[in-house]
Amino acid sequence: MTITAFPTEAVARAPRTFMQEVIEDTPGGNPRLEMCIQCGTCGGSCPSGPDMDYSPRRIFAMIEAGMREEVLRANTFWYCVSCYLCMVRCPQEVRITDIMYTLKRKAIREGYYRDSSASDAPDFSETFVDAVMKYGRSFELGLATRYHLRHHPLDAIKLAAGMGLNMLRRGRMDLTPRRINNLDQLHAIMDKAKEISQAERAQIGGGA
Amino acid sequence: MSEERVGVYVCHCGSNIASVVNVEDVAVWAKEELADQGVVVARDYKFMCSSLGQELIQDDIKEHGLTRVVVAACSPHLHEKTFRTACNRAGLNPFLCEMVSVREQVSWVHTDKELATNKAKAMIAGGVERVVHHQPLEPLHVPINPATLVVGGGIAGIQAALEIADSGFPVYLVEREPTIGGHMAQFDKTFPTLDCAACILTPKMVDAGAHPNITLLTWSEVERVDGFVGNFTVTVRKKARYVREDVCTGCGICIEKCPVKVLDQNFEAGLGYRKAVYRPFPQAVPKYPVIDTENCTYFKRGKCKACQIFCPTQPNSIDFEQKDQFIQIQVGNIILATGYDLFDPRRIPQYGYGRLANVFTSLEFERLCNAAGPTNGDIVLRDGVTKPKSVGIIHCVGSRDRRYNNYCSGICCMQSLKFAHLVKERTGADVYNFYIDMRTAYKDYDEFYQKVLEEGVHFVRGRVAEVTDAARKPGEEGKLIIQVEDTFIGKQRRIPVDMVILSAALQPRADANEVAQKFGIACSTKGWFIEKHPKLDPVATMTEGIYVAGCAQGPKDIPSTVAQGAAAAARVLGRIQMQELALEPIRASVIEEKCSGCRICNDMCPFNAIIFHEDRMVTEINPALCQGCGTCVAACPSNAITGTQFSTEQIMAQIEGLLMFNVEGELIREMAYA
Amino acid sequence: MKYTYYPGCSLEKNASAYHDSTMAVAAPLGMTFQEVEDWNCCGAVEMMAIDKMQAYALISRNLALAAAQTPPGQRMVAPCSACFLNLSKCDAHLTKDPSLAAKVNQALAAGGLHYTPGRVQTRHLLEAVVKDVGYAAVKAQVKRPLYGLKVAPYYGCLIVRPGFLEKFDDHEYPTSLDVLMRALGADVVDFPMKAHCCGGHMTQISEEVALGLIYRLLKNAADYGADVIATICPMCQLNLDAYQENVNKYFGTNFRIPILYFTQLMGLAFGMEPTRLGFGKEFIDAAPALNKIGVEPPERSKPERPSKDALPMPVMPEKE
Structure with missing residues (x-):
């Protein structure tokens, strides 16, 4: 039955x-x-x-x-x-x-x-992620200056003079970003991941 | 070709069945297609369970000489008894009637009418094939011992014991602690009337203690239960008190002279002290003290004996040589009223209990505001002197939380309102109640909430996030800060208070599972004893002769607990008055010649109904204890166990019947069996 | 015991003191580390806000590399709480959700990699020290006990919550770091805020909010008389250390509480030279606090006798 x-x-x-x-x-x-x-x-x-x-x-x-x-x-x-x-x-x-x-x-x-x-917060996330995408590692100085220059130009100067300088003086901040060796591999993976995300969104609509 | 004359009755159940199953067609089909199987009459009717429907069956039995009846209607849980009785009235043995559930198993679960109709036909064919193999059966009769065992001497157990004893029947009241009284004896006031708990409880305790029909067994535990409804044999361990009840006058000099002070984790909820020889509270019943051997200097080091030296009785009441006694009692019925445990709030560290001195549990607070408690009823901080200027009361501590207990403990809202009132009345402090939902159902409860609102108690709707002593602002220094989202304004608040009371959840007893197993009753995964029916049979259990009352069955307040105690007593009294019991004859039995003595079935019986005879190496089933569940029947590797009404023959015939027709209703196979 | 080591971006420069001290104490603790070659950033708490698939793929590249470079069963250790959370959460989610794992592996395949969920188990460094090395083995290495140093053990949030792979310590009132610090001879102070958040990236979003979060931690540690705060996460260290002066300015306070990695304190107690342990990189100078370390254990002041009126306190189950 x-x-x-x-x-x-x-x-x-x-x-x-x-x-x-x-x-x-x-x-x-x-x-x-x-x-x-x-x-x-x-x-x-x-x-x-x-x-x-x-x-x-x-x-x-x-x-x-x-x-x-x-x-x-x-x-x-x-x-x-x-x-x-x-x-x-x-x-x-x-x-x-x-x-x-x-x-x-x-x-x-x-x-x-x-x-x-x-509204600054998502920009911070994006700036952070941009550096990771570019170098494979985070880059504090680049992040701080770029983000602050965009949002708080005055703070950026203050930061460079105060906290940033102190960080540099104590050997706690790099002046140049560190990169991973196989950036091509990372980029290929990230591009594919993005493609999958987009396809998923197109399928169900509005997803992330 | 069957020799039996079978009648088939198909119920419409209004439109419950008829809207999906073509009942008229089914009836016509049954008469035509199942004639070979013995069907001589088949009818459909609007409500078979109505008087007219029953009369239809009765008339047919007489007129057509029916020897078997099949009713296709609802689940046998609901109306099997109705149709069996109808058959009986017409002179047919009631066990020759079989029900087929075409409502629960067909119309309610299917939407395709044609297929549903065919399924109903197949099931009826199965029923007809089965019923011809039924045997006429007679119910079993068992005499009932008029004595009753009540386990647990809290208010539920006391109430049940008194009801039965007052009706003139003997009761054994067994209590694990040195005195009866239970949790209620620890309380100060009772909601919503604010009666003094002791004032209304102690007269009942005294009654129970002095009642000629009640045998009080305190400081005792049930070790073992044998037998069955009407005839239980119960072994009780009466723990050594080291005090002779036959000579002790309860004068209390031994307690006074005992040099050892012990933190009282039970009666005083850890908030006060007792001696190594003690009586939990002055109105304890019985009055005899108990020696706590773990803390007694004599038991630890062999020296002291102050209690014995100062005991004024002749002969001396202190007996260090006393041993545990095992007492066997015979009872017909048992009421379990074993109560609850309080949730341990140390499991929620963010509420600070155990770390922050001025966080109290609900039970600690009951002792704190009790005139007979450690502070003589003064509501003070842990330092024992300072009156709080502000108090926070937190609801739902360990309740309504999936990580601890996902149920509502039911009593905490009213209890917290009671606390708020008492604090307000006795200290004038600012009181804050923190709740998720205010639950004040039942008589005069919401009125009490109104009264507390009038008194100016603050109510914050929000489950407290944390209680901390980490101050951020000057006003918070030295206080307990209650951090909470006030959900009505949608903002986080930090409310500094001097004292916090945690309304902790009611939980099943830690050993509830063990106890349930001992008495052969079912226990939920949480540990609450399961009643026979949650609405219509709330104090009986699936095990005949065993009843439940009070918080052992689920969290409840005092009025409901007392009502359940009385209800369980009424059920027991009803049984006792019957003097003997008629039991359903649906039982398993062992065919001795086939039994290999392998004992596989022995440990499987959930009702302890299986006895093994070592001498003959065969198993026997006690028919009064067997509930006909079939576990042993299925387990037996030699097919030596058979169940009445569930014989292999009957089941096989039913399956054959089910498989006789295909989905189109065409006959696809003849009977192969029998 | 041999571990796969995932340092994370912070330990390269900003938290090099953490890295250096970890390497220094590894030998006496019998731990050896094999660093994942060519590891990338775990995405911190930012990547998940942008694209979940990329977030999982980014973390999974590390898991895939670790799986390819190390023998099965070799645990990975992350000293940073955020890295630890991301690595363990990613692995747990991939295990739980096979369709997510399939998509992530599709992305990894574009880079010639593959990861089988559950292959690499990650532990935080503190968890590895406590569970694998054990308190007794730590205690056995102590040559210069931290007598008299009042330490506030600060766990922060991510190591104790929510425990994606296994629950390490109580979510609300953890005690493992307390016991570890006591094993070093330190005087551990009660620190009710020990598992509350340092604010994470909030300094970059709203400094006002962030300073409030940092202030409550510093105040609580100061109220309980802490000489130093022991941390287990580079983000916590940075926030409490580098922003302490800002907190003082903003709230008019005068906190001078050095924020030290638990590995630095272990190294000190093991008798190692402070320079080897990355001392000197902290914003709030640790020297004055460290000068308090005595040669002899301080005389324990007898616990105050409760007055005769006092009610008994509930007994806490002993955890240690």
């Missing part, structure tokens, strides 16, 4: 909610975002919580409510220091830190981060 499956096609065809999008774009298995009970353990634990425009808890409620633009314009995830304190404390085992990374990627991809009060 065959058993007819419950018709699921209609469900599958419904447009993805913002919540589903965030869940699907978070790697490492189900981040359990739908399990949030709004207890505030994350917002209470977060070291930079007081400086966020919305606590992680509120962000989750806003995701549930489908407030896509407001969420992606928030500074919340840019102020996340990735310390995982919320994640180990969450009574519902929501993978909060991983979700913050997903929101960062989405905000950059969709350009909303420019409206955020922490």
